Amino acid sequence: MYRLGIDLGGTKIECAVLEPNGRVLVRERVPTEAEKGVSHILGNIKKIIDKVTTCVPSPFSIGIGTPGSISMKTGLLRNSNTQCLNGQPLKELLEDELKQDVQVENDANCFALAEATYGAGRDYGVVLGVILGTGCGAGIVVDRKIHTGINKIAGEFGHHTVSFQNGRPCWCGSKGCVETYVSGSGIEAQYLRKTGNQDNAKNILSSSCEEAYNLKQEFYEVLGVSLGNVCNILDPEIIVMGGGLSNYDPLYAEVRKQMQKYTFSDTFNTAFVKNRLGDSSGVIGAAILPACL
Numbered sequence: 233m234y235r236l237g238i239d240l241g242g243t244k245i246e247c248a249v250l251e252p253n254g255r256v257l258v259r260e261r262v263p264t265e266a267e268k269g270v271s272h273i274l275g276n277i278k279k280i281i282d283k284v285t286t287c288v289p290s291p292f293s294i295g296i297g298t299p300g301s302i303s304m305k306t307g308l309l310r311n312s313n314t315q316c317l318n319g320q321p322l323k324e325l326l327e328d329e330l331k332q333d334v335q336v337e338n339d340a341n342c343f344a345l346a347e348a349t350y351g352a353g354r355d356y357g358v359v360l361g362v363i364l365g366t367g368c369g370a371g372i373v374v375d376r377k378i379h380t381g382i383n384k385i386a387g388e389f390g391h392h393t394v395s396f397q398n399g400r401p402c403w404c405g406s407k408g409c410v411e412t413y414v415s416g417s418g419i420e421a422q423y424l425r426k427t428g429n430q431d432n433a434k435n436i437l438s439s440s441c442e443e444a445y446n447l448k449q450e451f452y453e454v455l456g457v458s459l460g461n462v463c464n465i466l467d468p469e470i471i472v473m474g475g476g477l478s479n480y481d482p483l484y485a486e487v488r489k490q491m492q493k494y495t496f497s498d499t500f501n502t503a504f505v506k507n508r509l510g511d512s513s514g515v516i517g518a519a520i521l522p523a524c525l
């Protein structure tokens with residue numbers, strides 16, 4: 233069966249069709265145009281699917297990756313940065329629009345699934361995929377199946393607390409979440425607070441000024457402690473990094489040292505690597521969702 237995946241981002245919608253052997257047949261992207269509202273986004277998804285499936289034999293499956301997750305309590309999307317979609321029954325709306333079943337999953341879970349199936353984690357059984365971008369998320373894949381957990385929060389790496397008393401406030405309402413220290417937005421916000429200057433996280437991590445240096449050391453340490461915490465609980469065979477900050481190469485050696493320090497073991501055989509599928513991972517993970525949930 234051909235498999236169609238959609239990566240529903242805040243600024244672009246990406247679509248790919250995989251052949252039965254996993255090869256990408258076609259890939260397209262269109263702007264999300266989230267400011268025009270929910271119906272417009274659904275229409276854009278329908279249009280891109282119609283465009284890429286002209287030569288695809290039916291039936292084909294559809295999987296969709298999105299920031300946020302579908303609440304188990306209400307069935308409505310929550311915590312998406314495409315804010316007009318929050319509070320919407322996204323799965324039902326998509327199924328009405330597309331006239332077929334769709335699987336909807338968190339985008340970090342899709343990233344982890346793609347890397348565990350076709351990317352850096354393909355030879356490993358327990359894979360943690362971490363996205364360090366504007367925000368911070370993760371997904372857990374065991375034997376090529378997403379582990380979502382009983383509350384559907386497995387892999388919510390960005391919102392576990394590393395400093396509960398004096399931690400930085402997080403948009404989620406908690407304090408000291410990992411995301412406020414290691415994500416692009418967290419680093420940029422703290423740099424602005426400390427220096428009064430605005431800059432992007434990549435520049436800040438590469439800068440030699442004292443405040444930037446201190447933030448970089450904190451980035452290494454918090455990421456190392458938090459991944460060490462995950463190792464103590466999940467003990468993944470491999471941690472695959474994605475998102476814009478995963479391209480900052482010095483992090484691999486520096487964070488590995490910290491992680492090892494905070495892991496409760498006298499061995500540390502966990503592989504810690506950059507992703508292999510680049511920005512295709514989201515859409516590939518979405519495409520293979522229906523077979524892997």
Ligand SMILES: [Zn+2]
Pocket residue numbers: 390391402403404405406409411
């Ligand atoms: Zn938080």
